[in-house]
Amino acid sequence: MTAQLDEAAFERAQAGDPRSLDALYRAFAPAVVQYLRVRGIDDPEGGCHDVFLGVIPRIGTVKGGVEGFRALLFTVAHARMVDYFRRRSTVPATTEYLPEADTRTAPSAEEAAVATLAASRVETLLQELGTDQREVILLRVVAGLSIEETAKVMGRSSGAVKQLQRRGLQALRLLLAPVEGE
Structure with a gap:
């Protein structure tokens, strides 16, 4: 697309034209997915969808045309990436339980409950x-x-x-x- 078509499609997207919104998504989604993938997000496609879901309702207020939209898009993508890593840092890692590898010497909750009842x-x-x-x-x-x-x-x-x-x-x-x- 040329810059003129990009601006025209963007103006139609701001007016709510579904085809123009789809064109914007198709034009920018690959770059957003790649950005999120390179930054280490587990599900970059899902992250891209979240970014667009956050930006599309505000498209009517975007200033600066296509470049302003691109800047907003990557600002939101960056914020989603930061949120992702913050969330991930507070969630403990999970692993599969392997009974044969369990070296704990403390009784299990079940054993403690039975002992208490006994x-x-x-x-x-x-x-x-x-x-x-x-x-x-x-x-x-x-x-x-x-x-x-x-x-x-x-x-x-x-x-x-x-x-x-x-x-x-x-x-x-x-x-x-x-x-x-x-």
């Missing part, structure tokens, strides 16, 4: 025991104390601790029996 269930069951039975079970099982150490902490004999432990574990088995049969 601990809650254990606490509820322990509340069903008598005070002395609960204390023996906690000292023996949770704290890992020996029978002698537990007896010393509680001020009881070793035989009494053994008996409280046996009765406490038997009571827990009875409390768990309906759960196991479900």
Whole structure:
């Protein structure tokens, strides 16, 4: 196209002529796509469409003819490119999860939830025991104390601790029996 045809097409595009708008798009889109591609945008064609969608509604206010339109077009393209890289810098990179490559030692959320529920269930069951039975079970099982150490902490004999432990574990088995049969 000659400069005269460019200006005439631009004036018709400013007046809303669809063919002239299409001609402007066909004339400038390849350069906008190339600009965005060279600048490293992942989807330069989509970026070009965004640029034109931002510029076309303002075409009636453009001063300077075709050159003014070109300047506005590349100003918006540059702004879209800057926005793209700003957005990209705030979004964390994603990669495919490979279970065999997962070296984390912390429990998963599922494991933590199950442990929390189990601990809650254990606490509820322990509340069903008598005070002395609960204390023996906690000292023996949770704290890992020996029978002698537990007896010393509680001020009881070793035989009494053994008996409280046996009765406490038997009571827990009875409390768990309906759960196991479900």
